[in-house]
Amino acid sequence: MGKAYKFGDHINTDLIIPARYLNVSDPQALAAHCMEDADATFAGRFKPGDVLVGGEDFGCGSSREHAPIAIRACGASCVIAASYARIFFRNSINIGLPIFACREAAEAIADGDEVEVDLQSGLIRDLTSGRAFQAEPFSPYVDKIIRSGGLMNLIRREKHE
Amino acid sequence: MGMTMSQKILAAHAGQENAKAGEFVDCALDLVMANDITAPVAIRQFAECGGDRVFDPEKVIFVPDHFVPNKDIASAAQAQCMRNFVREQGLRYYYEVGRGGIEHALLPEKGHIAPGDAIIGGDSHTCTYGALNAFSAGVGSTDIAAAMIVGKTWFRVPTAIRVELRGHKRGMVSGKDVILHLIGLIGTNGATYRSLEVGGEGLADMSMDDRFTFANMGVEAGAKNCIFEFDSVTEAYLTEHGVTRYRPTAPDPDAVYERVVRLELDRIGYTVAKPSLPSNTAPAETLRSVRIDQAVIGSCTNGRLSDLRAAAEVLRGRRAADSVRLIVIPATQRIYAEAVREGLVDVFLAAGAVVSTPTCGCCLGGHMGVLAEGEVCVSTTNRNFVGRMGHVSSQVYLASPAVAAASAVAGHIETPEGL
DSSP, X not given: OEEEEEOOSOOOHHXXXXXXXXXXXXXXXXXXXXXXXXXXXXXXHOOTTOEEEEOTTBTOSOOOTXXXXXXXXXXXXXXXXXXXXXXXXXXXXXXXXXXEEOHHHHHHOOTTOEEEEETTTTEEEETTTTEEEEXXXXXXXXXXHHHHTSHHHHHHHHHHO | OBOOHHHHHHHHHTTOSOOOTTOEEEEEOSEEEEETTHHHHHHHHHHHTTOOSOSOTTTEEEEOOSSTTTOSHHHHHHHHHHHHHHHHHTOSOBOOTTSOBOHHHHHHHTTOOOTTOEEEEESGGGGGGGGGTOEEEEOOHHHHHHHHHHSEEEEEXXXXXXXXXXXXXXXXXXXXXXXXXXXXXXXXXXXXXXXEXXXXXXXXXXXXXXXXXXXXXXXXXXXXXXXXXXXXXXXXXXHHTTOOOOOOOOOOTTBOOSEEEEEEGGGOOOEEEOTXXXXXXXXXXXXXXXXXXXXXXXXXXXXXXXXXXXXXHHHTTOOOXXXXXXXXXXXXXXHHHHHHHTTHXXXXXXXXXXXXXSOSGGGGTSSSSOBOTTOEEEESSSOOOTTTTBSTTOEEEEOOHHHHHHHHHHSBSOOSXXX
């Protein structure tokens, strides 16, 4: 269970982690600047287990994997958005950051709501409003990567087979 | 059922007869690319996964271009990390500072891109190479790490949007105006997960540099890739750059498109994207009240020779307004040298411009032209997101080289004819 931090549409990778901080790739160093240009107080307030909620086209822009790395290093239990840009989606799946597409939840959840997400089933509960939502299922191929614990684990496993 | 160009290339690289939209395929890769931002993360993943040797030292190419020449010790350490990996792995192609340039201008110029290729790059603008009739998509560092080990990657075969070009561009209207116009029409997620497939009789009016610029910004409409049909313009470019072996790929006549967008080139004017989305477009003529502090001409979008020629044509005999810093960044060393030889650099210097070594620096607010609080920049780069080029309150207007040059002279957004 965690608190929802809600943002709007087109949350791009420059907002998630500004390029001026890409001279390092240490996850904790990146986490300190996560969402900085959208909300300078975010990194100081966001607690492990909290949930990042966005609108349409979340993660658009750069291919920088530093964006999902920063979100994960902040301790986010997951990201919920109406839709995702494809490279951000792919990067999140690859590094094992739980990420759910659910337009209804993304619209209904209010900033500060207490949210509980079943990472296995994609069932999202807004405990503040009492509403529940079901995230879109993953394709079997993407599901295989998730269940392997990320792409590199899948590659490692296939290498040993 | 017929296939699009992207579907054909993916099928061929997956060893299949056909590839249907929505299907997942494992594709062998002709090229895996990364830069000084994305390579260090990939190298770490490669090592953690027990990666020993890259699958093919001729097919993994690293280009230091983002924070080079290094802006600080931390960025120098990242460039050093990739340089060490290049040596350890014996990568055949690595383009050091001073001998390379910006990846998406450099790799085609060095003959690394061929029609029919399947390419991934650790940079969202890897879609640029589709201009040469290749399938090319941006990915993140983990995908690069995995591909360096196994030489392949997975794709969901995309549905397609056909972009049909007709007619002729007017005046100094360029590929930049055409792609900004398209993004304004379909939106920044108008092509998400889809391929943009470009063809039509108007293709003949698009130079290779126009096509690189167009394909480069396909990702700003969310596209997985952007691919141009092969024609005599493509062929001439390949010959000039020493590419002799390639597989031109045409769409089937009965290929299925989710949507067809027809662009009448004659009707496209000078187009500018206002802050803070590339889709927030307006005719340049309507933005004359926007005063600017800086103009940038360069980047993987618009740092090629024809871009510099267009800028010089506008700037010849003129000077940037006193209130404007004009920064010109040739995209590669070869373009830089040619710009010197043709006298373009003299024009820029006489206009009061900074002429920089190739770097991505200022496009992403890294270095070499970072904006202060409240400053406004007209830039030929590809993104105008909040804080993209500097302070969170600074503003970026995206435009063509001709419009950026005219704006630098006027001190506000202006067209070449309006000077």
